[in-house]
Amino acid sequence: MGVTKTEIFTSEQNRLATMLKAMAHPARIAILEQIIKSNACICGDLAEELGLAQPTISQHLKELKSAGLIQGTIDGVKVCYCIEPKAWELLHKDLNAFFKAHQGPADCC
Amino acid sequence: MGVTKTEIFTSEQNRLATMLKAMAHPARIAILEQIIKSNACICGDLAEELGLAQPTISQHLKELKSAGLIQGTIDGVKVCYCIEPKAWELLHKDLNAFFKAHQGPADCC
DNA sequence: CCCATATATTGCAATATTACGATAGATATA
DNA sequence: TATATCTATCGTAATATTGCAATATATGGG
Incomplete structure (x- = not known):
């Protein structure tokens, strides 16, 4: 149905899935890379880059922002986007824990 | 259009986005957690858990498998799923590098 | 105030995703 | 072989996502 049964999962599972979904698009990966690379937070040069x-870039930025991964500050006519450090660190930590839960190639099948 | 312009992104960006998308659903997070927790790779108890x-679980398993994150071995009537260690490690490493690229709260906006 | 520039929003069209019932295929056991 | 069990596939309904043109909004300069 295209509709996820969020109610049967823990809020942690839903939260992690939401964050991952926010990143799960090549354009949004590219946007994050650009924002990180140009240490100062570039604005709408993104559409050119x-x-x-x-409008497509604007929409992707909105999704990243509503996930909390980036923040935007109005700077005159332009808007300055950068990483939201807290959410970034938290997600990094959570993913690390998630991946570390599976140790080594000592597998079954 | 619901269709991603993959051709304008690097293969690295597309690859990472694909892997993240494979994980970006609470059911698939839950499945991975279960597979990891029950160290031996459980099979279709997942639908119950x-x-x-x-059919829904089967479909999610298929997506995780086609992303290469898990592997399934037929064991009689049942199928035994477990983490594919190589892909798992690689993704962990890639994500780590991605998150580390942004250092500290020394931000602009 | 008018205009140019930068960004956001709206409204589509095309496609993708999620979920499940029905059913098919495959394997073990009686 | 017949039957039960487990898993995969098909078909379908209900959303969700992606992308953009058109347009709105907001700010600074003249």
Whole structure:
């Protein structure tokens, strides 16, 4: 149905899935990479850098923002986006824990 | 259009996005957690453990498998799923590098 | 105030995802 | 062989996502 049964999962599972979904698009990966690379947070040069239309970029930025991964500050006419350090660190930590839960190649099948 | 312009991104960006998308669903997070927890790779007890129908679980397993994150071995009538250690380690490493690229709260905006 | 520039929002069209019932296939056991 | 069990696939309904043109909004300069 295209509708996820969120109610049967823990809030942790839902939260992690939501964060991952926010990142799970090449354009959003590219946007995050750009924001990180140009240490200062670039604005709407993104539309030029990547080959997507301005509304499309705006929409991707909105998704990253609503996930809490980035923040935007209005700077005159432009908007300045950068990583939201707390959410970034938290997600990094959570993912680390998730991946570490499976140790080594001591497998069964 | 619901269709991602994969051709304008690097294969690395596409690969990472694909892996993240494979994990970006609470049911698939839950499945991975179960597979990891019950160290031996459980099979279709998953449908019972989580509250989803068997075809739904089967579909999620297929997605995780086609992303290469898990592998399934036929064991009589049942199928035994477990983490694919190589892909798991690689993704862990890639994500670590990705998150580490942004250092500290020395931000701009 | 008018205009140019930067960004957000709206409204689509095309496709993808999620979930499940029904059913098929495959294997063990009686 | 017949039957029960486990898993995969098919088909379908109900959303969700992606992308963009058109348009709205907001800010600074003249």
